[in-house]
Amino acid sequence: MATSSSPVRTDIRGALFGLAVGSASASLITLGGTPMQFLLSIESVAASAVIHTALTTLAVVLICRSADLSRHGVASLAVSGMYSGLLCWILGPLTFGPLVRGEAPTWSVVAVGDAFPALVTQVLMGALIGLGIAVLRPEPTIDLRTPDSVAAEPRTRVVVLGGGFGGVAVAQQLGRDFGADPEVDVALVSMTNSLLFTPMLAEVAGSSLDGRHISAPLRAACPQARVLRLRAEGVDVGMQSVLLRDPDTDDITVLQYDHLVFALGSVPNFRDIDGLEEHAFTLKTLADAGRLRNHVIRQLERADGVSNRAERARLLTFVVAGGGFAGTETIAELFDLAHGVIRSYPNIDPAELRFILVHSQQRILPEISDELARYSLRSLKARGIQFRLGERVIGADAESVFLGGGERIHNATLVWTAGNRPSSVLSSMRCEVDASGRLITDPWLRLSGHENLWAVGDCALIASRSEVHGFCPPTAQHAQRQGSVVGKNIAASITGRDLQPFEFKTKGILVALGHRTAVAEVGRLRFSGVLAWLMWRAIYLAKLPGLEKRLRVFLDWSVDLVAPRDTVLTDADESQPVRPSQLTVPSEDGTQT
């Protein structure tokens, strides 16, 4: 009943069966010469019979409701019936019986002795009811081992493009709403098989965390979704299909959808600046973080053996473009990495290390308050990090970075965090987008003019009355909430319920500034220094998906307290240093390459 019949039909069948059994047993007991009073110990025979029949009906309905009848065998249902009879005896003659008589239930041995005839009756009736249900249930026992039971064609196909916070939240919400319902198929398309916890990515670049420890497998996070490790190549809205490519074999797959969710995140936007794509590192993926870490260590290795002062200065100059969250955290982590391992490089004077942050505005961290931004600038400057504020990178080559003000910085490392854009998959679609190419959504997170296209996260422009700029910022906390709302709204669309609009106000902002320093805004409260750093670690540790990952990161941090950072090159087998231009293939689905 539970699997193929509606609950109401199950209830009606159960109620009719219970009514029949209840009235038949009441009649038999009465006709057999045994007064019905022993069941509830009330005087009226008619009232006893009616209450007995009603309780029996209720018991049968409850058994049908609480048991997955397709999975129980005959003996199992018979025994479950006996068992239910025992429980009903405790509830009925032992508890409600005294209450009906206006007495307090005592559950004493004396009361139990008085109610013993009812115990025998209800155990026997329970067994018979269980057998009756087993015989009368509408469908035979389902054997889930047969492939036919799981291979049914789904009625609704939901495709989620992107395995970041937003996409995973959509799949998880749909998993909660539909479980293993074979009529709703959820496919999660991602280039990687894991969810990357991006707030800790800079620490991976800084060699204080292992990359695997900040990623959670998608299959574990979304057990009810089909995870497809493919790259999204294009969308045909008219045909309701998505073109996907296997990154290993280049095979093409076309996936049909009834609902399509864009959760593609963003990819670096080099703004057509000369030499940038070839010579700048980015920090969007685990691979990016690993490459940047190896590159920094490799520069230290080389500088330690170079006597030419100009070349040493170039090798030991690290430039980060972009003074937002990513840029600020990255330069702080690179500073800690280099200075944390400098003892291993006896030929390098720490004063030779140069760290330069280039930012186009006069204040860094535009996402946080002036006060905390000033604190951050002061704190980083105090360590020796240099700033080029109000400057833009206008070009780069293998040995230098060129700034708009005319300055040329000789360097070997340039990290680009100054711009992102949505995946190019979106450019093939005829949808309403903003100047930067983000999909514009309505309050229910659907694309304008499309009932079955949805967008969340960095690739979407989502209006919000709660935010200062009127739109949701591209943060994980927003993407997660948006994904959850889209999941609920898709479920509502499928089941014919009302959609709910998205509204969420930023809970707080945390920015790590390297060694024991951070800034934090939680509501109107502002924190800085060690306290904010502890908050950063505690909150993000708690936000990490899964206990195992939390334990591993906690262990990484604990070891970091008593041991130097690791300088092992994880790409040491490669004979030549690898330039970013040879490595970085910006992901088109916003996840990883």
Add this chain to the structure above:
Amino acid sequence: MTTRSALETGAGGATAGIIGGLLFAAGVLDLGTLPTIAGIVRSSSSAVGLLLHLVVSAGLGAAFSLMHRRTASADGSIILWGVLYGFFWWIFGALSLLPLVRGDDLVWSIAAAQQQSPALVGHLVFGLTIGVVHHAFLTRTDHRSTQMRGPSRLLSLVTGGFSGLGVALLLTLVEGPISPASIWLPMLEERVGLATEFTLAAGLLIGVAQGALRTSVRPGLGPVVVRGLLFGFVGWFSLGVSVVPALVGGTAAWEAAQLADIFGSLVPFLLVFGMGIAIAHHALLTLHRTLFAQDLRLAAGEGVGAQSVRAAVGGASAGLIGGVAFAVVVSQMGFTADVGAIVGSPSALVGLLVHMCIAVVIGASYGLLFRQRSFDTLSGIGWGVSYGLVWWFLGALTLLPLASGEAVAWSPAAAGAAFPSLVAHVVYGAFVGAFVHGYERRHNPWWVSRFEAESRRAAQATEQLTSSAPAVWALTLIVAVLLPVLVA
């Protein structure tokens, strides 16, 4: 999988029934039961009664084996089905059909039930016998079970024996009401000096028996605890009530008055010989698997850490809700002060707080021990109530008096006085089981999957559950509810 023919199974079952019937008859030989049975065919001859009894026993044995012809029972759960089958025929046969056939009034009174106490133990022995024979000779060979191998039979037997001996040895070190002398006194009487030997023998025997039945896939500690409790019950009525009194005094102690005398040994049998040995055996096998399993498939599954915190949180929340329901019953009876005595306070409020803390901790332990053990609300309630009853024996009858500084008395009177608490434990367990199942349904519905291979695994797991768990749930409730009522 291999299934015997119906004829072969029926014949085997009938033979088992005759063996069980003979053991039943041996127990009631001196009680005048056989002429009563002969009364069905208007005779008063014991021989006619015995013959009729054996014919009926053969029929019931055959019916049982045919019913369970396709049941896979690698873990010996069929034995518990047998015991339950025996109980059912006590209710349906001895208490209902027999009076009707003999033309007597149908009276389901407590006095009639007490009068039929020998028949109750006889039916349980009969059920145990047909269950054991069916398990040993007629069980379906399930190849799927062998694919998910558990420990080898020899290893399980050896560790079972060690567990039994170890737990029994520990028991021999205990003084006071839990000491072997106190436990065995009603059965051994003037030979109570042999209590240590009997304790060690019983521990070894029950340990080996549990080891012999533990050859299937890993069942999880929660079900192990509940099953262990029931095997303690099986040990009690087979050894404590039947074999030992027969060895010492020449007859089994199946009458109501004798059961009341021996009742004090029930709880030690349940907790020590049953649950204690089962836990020790489980721990030894887990240790062996952790240290020596070279095949990864035999090692621990997804690891203790995975999902454990969520399971504990779900269980603790369920414990909170169940604790409130429990408190309603307990406060109705005015027992909250008893709980407060644990921390030395007579205050009812303190008692309530202590009670809620205990409820949350036990709920969290339920969440951990019974993770992925229920697939519908009924199964959730089944495990929840069983676990609640484990805590009635362990907590209300044993730990609470100890913690309150009172003497532990597992007498019929003490069990009767604690009966309201039993009802509260049932209600608590039902709430906890149902809530934890709802929590799993929301966060980790392991029993459903849209994927074929995973569906197969889930179907196997639910089949294993439905082939053993209902008997476990029902027997636990019967043991807890019926025995105190019969002897109190």
